[in-house]
Amino acid sequence: MRLPDLEAWAIFAAIVEHRSFSGAADAIGLSKATVSKAITRLEAHLGQSLFHRTSRRLALTEAGKPLAEHAARILAEALAAEEAARDGASGHSGRIRLAAPMSFGITNVAHLVADFLVAHPGIEIDLHCSDARVDIVAEGFDIALRIADLPDSSLRARRLCGISTHLIASPAYLEKHGTPTHAAQLGEHRLLGYANVTGPWRFRGPGGAEVAVRAA
Template sequence: MKLPDFEAWAIFASVVEHRSFSGAAAALAVSKATVSKAITRLETKLGTSLFHRTSRRLTLTDSGRALAEHAQRILSEGEAAEEAAFESATAPVGLVRLAAPLTFGIRHLAPTLAEFLVAHPGIRIDLRLSDAFVDIVGEGIDVAIRIAELPDSSLRARRLGPVTGHVVGAPGYFDRAGRPRHPADLARHACFVYTNTATPDLWRFRRAGGEEAAVRIDGPMRTDNGDAMIPALLAGLGVARLPGFLVDDLVAAGRLEIVLGEWSGGSIGLHLLTPPGTLRPARVEALIDFLSDRLKRMCDAPG
């Protein structure tokens, strides 16, 4: 039996991450010809094309997309194995790619990362902030933070704690439109729609005792970022369901009001995600341990 072509698999993973042969060659400090030969060698061995190639664009084939996760795992575990061999003699060093939601990243993650970089001067962080779904494996992300109810997947997930959500609006809006007493009442209100969920137009609720409710909502604004709703909320234009870290200060100041407080919005949690595989470089483990500690304490803090 011939051994797998580990070099070709690792180069394939780098091409997927950098979306080009030349980008992978630069990252790996090899020639573009070496990258091209490795991909051709792997495609010949597998009997299938991994990429659609044009003069302007390089895209994964269906086979390439199915195999990208395996390639990333081979590369990541190879890096982790090498780093583990030297870990006892050196501090963790190198680049960690971290993805997080935009507002949470700015308000809570960025200050925590400043502490981390002081404690680990040999580590560099590539921080990518977006509320859009991130393909962790395809984009070569080492660690991702998600605030969501996670679907089943091959990703490794660590739940750090709950994230409380509130239905909020300006007091003046509720004075005009009335305060909802039951989730069904929201169907008559102007509700802002957060689009980065599986069912953005359907809000589900549960309260103590097990009663459940679901309501279809609509309103004057749809957006993929909760912060973008705040000015319209403060202007009294409608209602939104937002996490506490976005609105708690405004509620405390009396500028926004919580309604339906006895109803929960579901099992939303703060999660730390990593690609599949059991081996991770020491630099990634260091960041995971640091974030797990700091962000779990944030979730556990009262209020």
């Protein structure tokens, strides 16, 4: 299917409205040559002439008269669509689906959402807090906050902030299994980590030496 030449139809409507090629060119900010080429292109596509042209007069052909009404509607609809888009953009309305990790979403995101809704009453936030890694595209999310190293993806990602992590153990565990004195000894212990963070735990000592430990 060949798409219609909407630019040529709009130029056709402008010529009819301004009753000349030069008047239409001035009104829509194009050169007279560009306007003329658009009509030539449209006539070639339709297989019929739209205007009777003389050095002193421009008139629609019998074939062009009914088509001029269609062209006017096409131009009016396009202008109305652009106006509606501008109104929507300036009004900031609609729904945003946002996914965030459970604890991070509750402690760091929820109050920001409340402030955002006060500033933008026309927007609705659908906040999903879960530690499950959602499929942003398949599940229809607009934004997802993740605490992890992202795999290769065509999605646009931006680092928002750093997250502090802590290594902790209960006194009862340390009493039973002993207290490690070096990060390398962690491999001998039972470790519990965040499932969405892939790869080993990395520790860097005062001298810059790095130790990697993988939680089993």
